[in-house]
Amino acid sequence: QKEVEQDPGPLSVPEGAIVSLNCTYSNSAFQYFMWYRQYSRKGPELLMYTYSSGNKEDGRFTAQVDKSSKYISLFIRDSQPSDSATYLCAMLLQGAQKLVFGQGTRLTINP
Amino acid sequence: DAGVTQSPTHLIKTRGQHVTLRCSPISGHKSVSWYQQVLGQGPQFIFQYYEKEERGRGNFPDRFSARQFPNYSSELNVNALLLGDSALYLCASSLRTGGSAQYEQYFGPGTRLTVT
Numbered sequence: 445q446k447e448v449e450q451d452p453g454p455l456s457v458p459e460g461a462i463v464s465l466n467c468t469y470s471n472s473a474f475q476y477f478m479w480y481r482q483y484s485r486k487g488p489e490l491l492m493y494t495y496s497s498g499n500k501e502d503g504r505f506t507a508q509v510d511k512s513s514k515y516i517s518l519f520i521r522d523s524q525p526s527d528s529a530t531y532l533c534a535m536l537l538q539g540a541q542k543l544v545f546g547q548g549t550r551l552t553i554n555p
Numbered sequence: 556d557a558g559v560t561q562s563p564t565h566l567i568k569t570r571g572q573h574v575t576l577r578c579s580p581i582s583g584h585k586s587v588s589w590y591q592q593v594l595g596q597g598p599q600f601i602f603q604y605y606e607k608e609e610r611g612r613g614n615f616p617d618r619f620s621a622r623q624f625p626n627y628s629s630e631l632n633v634n635a636l637l638l639g640d641s642a643l644y645l646c647a648s649s650l651r652t653g654g655s656a657q658y659e660q661y662f663g664p665g666t667r668l669t670v671t
Contacts, residue, residue: 489662541611542611545597
């Protein structure tokens with residue numbers, strides 16, 4: 445079983461739709477939860493991070509962490525074609541040296 | 556301000572050869588991490604260096620090695636290349652290692668290595 449599971453998609457939605465991206469994890473010791481966006485042939489770009497449980501909002505993006513269910517989500521409101529990319533969840537143990545990534549979900553927003 | 560830079564952009568090597576990949580972190584960043592991203596997968600942690608010392612190592616064979624220089628740039632070396640080493644190699648820099656700052660990893664564009 446992988447430490448972090450993420451549905452690879454692909455996911456295709458119309459412009460303006462609300463997008464929900466999700467990851468589950470098995471290690472209850474993870475404390476930091478991140479979402480990265482990766483455009484084709486580019487490096488990952490940090491979108492949002494959350495420490496422990498709770499919600500965090502930044503513009504059209506909302507990140508949620510439910511530690512009791514070992515489940516994290518990223519919501520994108522009013523999705524735009526420029527949001528088309530692969531979205532990677534990543535997690536970190538307190539004091540650890542490595543990010544543990546999910547497989548990535550490939551998202552396409554259709555105009 | 557320049558981001559993380561990596562060279563070369565692309566590389567084609569033959570099985571059994573050796574390769575050296577280079578990374579320059581963001582100015583002021585002292586920690587560099589290396590990740591391998593196989594097509595269709597998330598990045599896998601290889602190494603982290605901070606202040607020229609290895610601070611973490613992932614589950615990769617000894618054919619993989621790295622080092623960090625006094626100017627905080629870094630090299631990743633891979634010996635005896637295998638077909639399975641074909642991947643995007645990503646370098647990430649951060650201000651320091653461990654603790655809450657660790658999440659602030661900024662990735663470079665990567666080096667795409669193809670082994671034939």
